[in-house]
């Protein structure tokens with residue numbers, strides 16, 4: 001039988017190498033949620049600029065966003081790319097929040113499973129975006145899987161490149177049980193952020209394996 005992958009050791013090594021990342025940089029829960037939609041398929045710099053432009057236009061509130069003229073919304077979020085698609089998704093999010101008093105904090109009071117299902121029911125919110133909102137907006141103990149996670153876990157020999165979202169997420173949840181309360185929520189938030197940092201610094205498309213902090217990786221070179 002294959003031994004369990006040293007998931008927590010990976011977390012410890014990344015934390016020691018890069019320090020706490022303290023995500024998500026957002027001024028409000030709605031800013032975080034909007035950012036999670038805007039960052040889909042793009043770099044954070046473009047999404048962050050789009051969030052700032054929404055804020056400067058006074059549109060970083062569900063009601064204000066619903067009231068925006070469509071072409072003006074396109075213009076504001078253009079730096080995030082796919083602006084027509086994302087405008088539609090932001091509107092869907094704002095409409096969803098209307099059913100919760102335009103108050104994300106009220107929404108976040110729901111039980112985790114029900115909340116996740118509700119988010120997944122919103123147009124344009126898939127598993128990664130829903131879990132980002134749950135992890136960084138609602139401070140729930142849930143691990144966010146992204147393309148960087150998939151690439152890193154594959155290179156470590158833990159999974160196939162086609163492994164499902166659920167497989168990768170449960171690998172982490174199994175090694176770092178989510179029932180440890182706020183401490184677990186913080187660890188999951190840090191772990192995902194650290195994987196992103198590592199994917200940019202070392203584990204790139206063309207990996208820089210020399211001096212990589214993940215010393216147990218089969219590709220590691222001192």
Ligand code: SF4
Nearest residue numbers: 202203209212217220
């Ligand atoms: S040794 Fe190379 S492949 Fe392995 S985690 Fe580090 S950068 Fe990625």
